[in-house]
Amino acid sequence: MLPFSRWGYLVVAIVAAIVLAVAVACQSAPAAPQVTERVVTQVVEKVVEKVVQQTVVVEKLVEKPVLITPTPAPTQAGADMAADQTIHYVTRGFSRLDPASEGGFGRFIISHLWMPLFLRDNKNNLQPWLATGYQANADGTVYTVSINPKAVWSDGSPVTAQEAKDYWTYGLDPDQCKGCYLGAFGGMELVKGAKDVIAGKSKDLTGVVVKDQKTLEFQLTGPDPIFINRLALFDTGFAKMEDVKKGPNFASDGSARVNGPFMVKIWDLDKKQYEIVQNPKWWGDKKPAITRIVAQEAADENVSFIQWQNNEVDVALWLSNIRERIRKDQANTFFNIPYATNLYFPLWLSQAPMDDLNVRKALVHAVDWDKAIAAAWEGARNDRVMKTILTPELQCYKKDNWPGWGYDPAKAKQELAASKYGSPDKLGKIRITTGGQSPNYIRTAEIMAEQWKTNLGITDVEIKPGTLDAWGQDAQSVQVRRQSQGAILPDALSLIGSHYNTYTDATSGSGLKDDELGKMIDTLRSMKRDDPKFCEQIQQAEAKLLGNYYLLPMIWDVYEYNAKPWVKNFNANVDNNWYTLLDIYLAKH
Amino acid sequence: MSQIAAAPSTGANRAAQLAALEFAQKKPRSLWQDALRKLMRNRLAVIGLVITGLLIFTAIAGDWIAPYPYTRQDLLRTAEGPTWDHLLGTDEVGRDLLSRIIGGARTATLVAFISTFFSVVIGMVMGIIASYGGRWANLLVTRLIDITMSIPTVLLAAMIAATFKPLILNQAKALYATTGWAALKNTGWLELLIVFGGLSVVFWPVFARLIRGQILSLREKEFIEAARAVGVPEWLIALRYLIPNAIGPVIVYMTFTLSSGMVLESSLSYLGIGVMPPQASWGNMIQSNIGSWSYRPWLVAVPAATLAIATLGVNFLGDGLNDALNPQSQTSKVV
Numbered sequence: 025m026l027p028f029s030r031w032g033y034l035v036v037a038i039v040a041a042i043v044l045a046v047a048v049a050c051q052s053a054p055a056a057p058q059v060t061e062r063v064v065t066q067v068v069e070k071v072v073e074k075v076v077q078q079t080v081v082v083e084k085l086v087e088k089p090v091l092i093t094p095t096p097a098p099t100q101a102g103a104d105m106a107a108d109q110t111i112h113y114v115t116r117g118f119s120r121l122d123p124a125s126e127g128g129f130g131r132f133i134i135s136h137l138w139m140p141l142f143l144r145d146n147k148n149n150l151q152p153w154l155a156t157g158y159q160a161n162a163d164g165t166v167y168t169v170s171i172n173p174k175a176v177w178s179d180g181s182p183v184t185a186q187e188a189k190d191y192w193t194y195g196l197d198p199d200q201c202k203g204c205y206l207g208a209f210g211g212m213e214l215v216k217g218a219k220d221v222i223a224g225k226s227k228d229l230t231g232v233v234v235k236d237q238k239t240l241e242f243q244l245t246g247p248d249p250i251f252i253n254r255l256a257l258f259d260t261g262f263a264k265m266e267d268v269k270k271g272p273n274f275a276s277d278g279s280a281r282v283n284g285p286f287m288v289k290i291w292d293l294d295k296k297q298y299e300i301v302q303n304p305k306w307w308g309d310k311k312p313a314i315t316r317i318v319a320q321e322a323a324d325e326n327v328s329f330i331q332w333q334n335n336e337v338d339v340a341l342w343l344s345n346i347r348e349r350i351r352k353d354q355a356n357t358f359f360n361i362p363y364a365t366n367l368y369f370p371l372w373l374s375q376a377p378m379d380d381l382n383v384r385k386a387l388v389h390a391v392d393w394d395k396a397i398a399a400a401w402e403g404a405r406n407d408r409v410m411k412t413i414l415t416p417e418l419q420c421y422k423k424d425n426w427p428g429w430g431y432d433p434a435k436a437k438q439e440l441a442a443s444k445y446g447s448p449d450k451l452g453k454i455r456i457t458t459g460g461q462s463p464n465y466i467r468t469a470e471i472m473a474e475q476w477k478t479n480l481g482i483t484d485v486e487i488k489p490g491t492l493d494a495w496g497q498d499a500q501s502v503q504v505r506r507q508s509q510g511a512i513l514p515d516a517l518s519l520i521g522s523h524y525n526t527y528t529d530a531t532s533g534s535g536l537k538d539d540e541l542g543k544m545i546d547t548l549r550s551m552k553r554d555d556p557k558f559c560e561q562i563q564q565a566e567a568k569l570l571g572n573y574y575l576l577p578m579i580w581d582v583y584e585y586n587a588k589p590w591v592k593n594f595n596a597n598v599d600n601n602w603y604t605l606l607d608i609y610l611a612k613h
Numbered sequence: 614m615s616q617i618a619a620a621p622s623t624g625a626n627r628a629a630q631l632a633a634l635e636f637a638q639k640k641p642r643s644l645w646q647d648a649l650r651k652l653m654r655n656r657l658a659v660i661g662l663v664i665t666g667l668l669i670f671t672a673i674a675g676d677w678i679a680p681y682p683y684t685r686q687d688l689l690r691t692a693e694g695p696t697w698d699h700l701l702g703t704d705e706v707g708r709d710l711l712s713r714i715i716g717g718a719r720t721a722t723l724v725a726f727i728s729t730f731f732s733v734v735i736g737m738v739m740g741i742i743a744s745y746g747g748r749w750a751n752l753l754v755t756r757l758i759d760i761t762m763s764i765p766t767v768l769l770a771a772m773i774a775a776t777f778k779p780l781i782l783n784q785a786k787a788l789y790a791t792t793g794w795a796a797l798k799n800t801g802w803l804e805l806l807i808v809f810g811g812l813s814v815v816f817w818p819v820f821a822r823l824i825r826g827q828i829l830s831l832r833e834k835e836f837i838e839a840a841r842a843v844g845v846p847e848w849l850i851a852l853r854y855l856i857p858n859a860i861g862p863v864i865v866y867m868t869f870t871l872s873s874g875m876v877l878e879s880s881l882s883y884l885g886i887g888v889m890p891p892q893a894s895w896g897n898m899i900q901s902n903i904g905s906w907s908y909r910p911w912l913v914a915v916p917a918a919t920l921a922i923a924t925l926g927v928n929f930l931g932d933g934l935n936d937a938l939n940p941q942s943q944t945s946k947v948v
Contacts, residue, residue: 326904395689461885463901463902474706474891
C-alpha cells in the first residue's frame with residue numbers, strides 16, 4: 025500500500041537527508057544544539073544503511089523530520105551577560121522530585137535533571153534529548169530507541185538501557201511508586217506487559233526489551249503512530265533505582281544522581297529550600313550559562329507579585345488573575361505554555377435528573393456562558409470559554425463544534441418542559457461540588473445557580489466548595505462535579521479519548537454511554553495524524569460526544585510563565601518545562 | 614486630728630445634712646438600675662450598645678432595608694466601587710455589597726445568638742449539676758470541662774460539622790420522605806443550625822465553670838445561710854437567690870461569646886465548612902476575595918471591617934456590662 029516504489033523511497037530519502045544536512049550545516053548560529061547535528065548525521069547514515077535492508081524504516085525516519093529540525097537559533101550570550109547567572113523563580117508550591125510522580129510544579133526543571141528520551145519544543149516538535157534517534161516498524165507496534173552513547177550519570181557511570189527499564193517498571197507499579205502518574209499520563213500502558221504491572225499482576229515490563237547497553241526496544245500491544253511522542257513526556261525520565269530506593273524524598277538532599285545538565289543541591293519541602301545547580305559531569309556538548317536556580321514558594325500570589333514588581337524574581341508562574349495586572353504594561357514578559365486544558369462541570373448522568381438529555385440541554389442553554397466566564401474569571405478568560413473540547417492549541421480544532429451550543433433561555437425552558445421531569449419543582453435537589461476552593465470555580469457555580477433560578481425557575485440547588493468529600497454521605501448523589509482534563513500529550517485524539525474513557529468508565533459512575541462513539545474513537549487510534557481524514561473524523565467524534573451534553577462548560581485555561589526581559593532565550597513547552605534552559609542566560613540589568 | 618476637727622465650717626455641715634436628707638428621700642435603686650446607670654455613663658459601652666442594637670436591627674429588618682436581594686447578580690457590573698446605585702459597590706459577580714453585608718449581619722447575628730443561647734443553657738445545667746450533684750457529679754463535669762476546653766475550638770467545630778451533620782441531615786431526609794413536611798424539603802436552615810448550634814459544644818464549658826464557681830461561692834454567703842436556716846428548700850434557694858446573683862458574670866461573658874460566635878462563624882465559613890454560597894457570610898466574602906486583596910481591596914476590607922466593628926462593639930458592651938455589674942471591678946470608673 026506504499027505510494028512509492030523502493031527506489032522511489034531511496035531517492036526521496038537521500039534527497040531529503042542531503043537537504044536537511046545542508047540546512048543544518050548552513051545554520052550560522054553556533055548555539056544551535058550540536059546534538060541535533062549529530063543526529064542528522066546518524067539519521068543520514070541510518071537512512072542509507074536501512075534503505076537497503078528495510079524500506080519501511082527509511083520511510084519512518086524520513087517521515088519524522090521533527091527529530092532533525094533544529095530549534096530557532098537563540099540569542100548568543102556575550103558581552104551582555106550578567107556576572108551572576110542565578111535565576112530566582114517563584115511559584116505557588118512544590119512537591120517531591122521524582123519523574124514518575126511529577127504532577128505539577130517540578131515540571132519546569134525535571135526534564136533537565138532526569139532526561140526523557142526526547143524533548144518537545146514550544147510547537148510540540150520533538151528534539152533529541154537523552155536519545156539520539158529511533159526506528160519504527162511498518163505498523164507502528166515496535167519502536168527502537170538509541171540512548172546517546174556519551175550519556176553518563178553525575179557520578180560518572182554510564183546511563184544504561186536496563187536502568188530505564190528498571191525505573192519504568194518501578195514507576196508503573198502502584199505498590200512501589202506511591203502517588204505516581206507514569207501509568208496514568210501519556211500512554212505507557214500501551215507497552216506490552218505494562219497493564220499487568222499497573223494491576224500488580226507482574227513485576228516484568230515485558231514490552232521494554234533491552235537490546236544492548238544503549239538500545240531499547242518498545243513492543244506495543246497495538247499500533248500507535250504517535251508513540252515516540254509519549255517518550256518525550258516529563259514522567260518518562262528515569263532516575264537510578266539505588267537512589268529511588270532511599271525513599272520518596274530521595275532527591276531532597278542533593279545526593280541523587282542525575283543524567284541531565286542540572287542537579288539538585290537541595291529540595292527540602294519542610295525547610296522550603298529549593299536550589300538547582302549545574303551538573304559538573306554533564307556530558308552534552310552544549311554547556312549551560314545558568315549556574316543556579318533558586319526557587320521559592322509563595323502561597324499568596326499577591327506576595328509573589330510584589331516580589332516581581334520589585335525585581336526580586338526573574339521568572340514567575342502564577343495561577344490566578346494576578347498576572348492580568350502585568351499584561352497591561354509588561355506583555356513582553358509572557359511565555360505561553362501550550363498546554364490544552366478543559367475546566368468544566370461534568371454531569372453525572374447516572375443521577376436524576378441528569379439522566380434526561382433535555383434537562384442537561386436546558387441547564388447548558390439557560391446560562392449565558394460568555395458573561396458568566398467574564399465575571400467569574402475577572403475578564404481574563406473571555407476568549408477561552410470552553411465551547412469545544414479541542415482547544416485552539418491542538419490539531420483539528422474546529423470552532424463552535426458543539427451542536428446547538430449557545431445561550432437561549434426560551435429554548436432552555438422548552439427543553440425542560442419536554443423532559444420527563446416537566447417542571448423545575450420535579451427535578452429534586454441539584455448538588456454542585458466545585459472540586460476545590462478556587463474562587464473562580466465557586467463564582468461560576470454561583471452564577472449557574474442564579475441563572476437557572478432566573479431562567480428556569482430552579483431553586484433547589486446546593487453548592488459546596490471543596491472536594492467531593494465535603495458532601496460526606498451525600499457524595500455519591502452529587503450530580504455536578506467540577507473536573508478538568510488536559511492534553512499532557514498534545515494530541516487531539518488523546519484528549520477526546522480521555523473524555524470518553526473517563527465518563528463511560530463504569531467505575532466512575534458518571535453513566536455516559538455511546539457505543540457508536542466508542543467505535544469511532546477506536547478507529548481513530550490507529551490513524552496517522554497527518555492522514556487527511558483524521559481531522560474530519562475527530563471533529564465528528566467531538567461533535568457526537570458534546571451532543572450528549574454531559575458537561576457544563578467553563579474554560580480552556582491558560583498557563584504562562586513570566587520572565588523578566590533580561591532572561592534571554594526563555595521559553596516553555598507543553599510540559600511546563602524550560603526546554604531552552606541550555607540557551608538561557610541573564611543579561612546585565 | 615485637732616486640725617481636721619476644726620476645719621468644717623457651718624456651711625459645709627448644712628450641705629452634708631441636705632445631701633443626707635436628699636439621699637433618705639430618694640427611692641432606693643435596685644442592683645440592675647444601678648448597673649444600667651453605670652452602663653449608660655460609660656461612653657464606650659454606649660457605643661457598643663448602639664452597634665449591637667444596630668446589628669440586631671439589621672439582622673431582623675434586613676429584607677426590608679437591603680437595597681437589593683443579596684443573591685441578585687448583575688454580571689455586567691462586577692467588582693465596582695461605590696456608586697449611588699450601590700453604596701458600597703458590587704462584589705465579584707455583580708451583587709450589591711451592602712445587601713451582602715446586611716445578609717451577612719443576619720447570618721452572624723443568628724449564629725452568635727444560637728450558639729450563645731445553647732451554650733448558656735448547657736453551661737448552666739452542667740454548672741448546677743457540678744455544684745449541687747455531689748462529689749462524683751462535680752468530678753465528672755469538671756473533667757468534661759477540662760477535656761472540652763483542651764480541644765482547639767475550630768477543630769472541634771469542624772469535627773461536629775463533619776460527623777454529626779450528615780447523620781442528622783439523613784434523618785431529616787428520611788423524615789421528609791415519610792411525612793412530606795415542607796420545612797424539611799430544603800435542609801439549608803437545618804445545616805446552619807447543626808453547624809452553629811454545634812458551636813455551643815465549644816462554648817458551654819466556660820459558662821459551666823462560671824456558674825459552678827459562682828454557686829459554690831454564694832452558697833457560703835450569710836444570706837443563703839439565713840434562707841437555709843428559715844427552711845427554704847434548696848431548689849428554691851438556687852432559683853430565687855443563687856442563679857439571679859450568679860447571672861451578672863454570665864451576662865458579661867455572654868457578650869464575649871456573641872462576638873466569639875461571629876468570629877468563629879466567619880472563620881468556619883472562610884475555611885469552607887460554615888455557610889455555603891450563595892448565602893451571605895462575612896467570612897465567605899473575605900475568603901472569596903482574599904486572592905485579589907491587592908487589586909480589589911474593598912471586597913475584602915468591607916466585610917473584614919464590618920466584622921471588626923461588630924466584634925468590637927459587642928466587646929465594648931461586654932466590658933461596660935462587666936464594669937456595671939461587678940462592683941469590685943478595677944475598671945468600674947466611668948470613662
